[in-house]
Amino acid sequence: QVQLVESGGGLVQPGGSLRLSCTASGFTLASYAIGWFRQAPGKERQVVSCISSRDGTTYHRNSVKGRFTISRDNAKNTVYLQMDSLKPEDTALYFCAAKIQSSDYLPTDRYEYQYWGQGTQVTVSS
Secondary structure, three states: OOEEEEEOOEEEOOOOOEEEEEEEEOOOHHHEEEEEEEEOOOOOOEEEEEEOOOOOOEEEOHHHOOOEEEEEEHHHOEEEEEEOOOOHHHOEEEEEEEEEOOOOOOOOOHHHOOEEOOOEEEEEOO
16 A cells, blocks of 8 residues: 655744654655645645655755755655744645656656645644
8 A cells, every 4th residue: 555654743933943754655765756745724735845766856945945955765765854944934734745757857746746645734833
């Protein structure tokens, strides 16, 4: 059974840090592009960061550049999202998603991703 499980969310004060994990079961992440997305109440799901399976190329949306880092450990079948200098506007339900990758193209649109986890809540508040 193909499954993605996110973990690491929680409540943190502004300026704090969290590290989210996305672990796969039932398939090997090494051949998949992985994206982190987030959705706040009443808003569209938006891409946060993505990482290629081919060469480690990464993408970060402008609002998180310099604060968030995406990385992958294929040996652990896990992708991480390190989030530093968190802001209240980062509050959302965070999802990871996977898409088989057959070229150097790194997808950033949520509609391109095949498999999704259930999400982990991140709340940034004092």
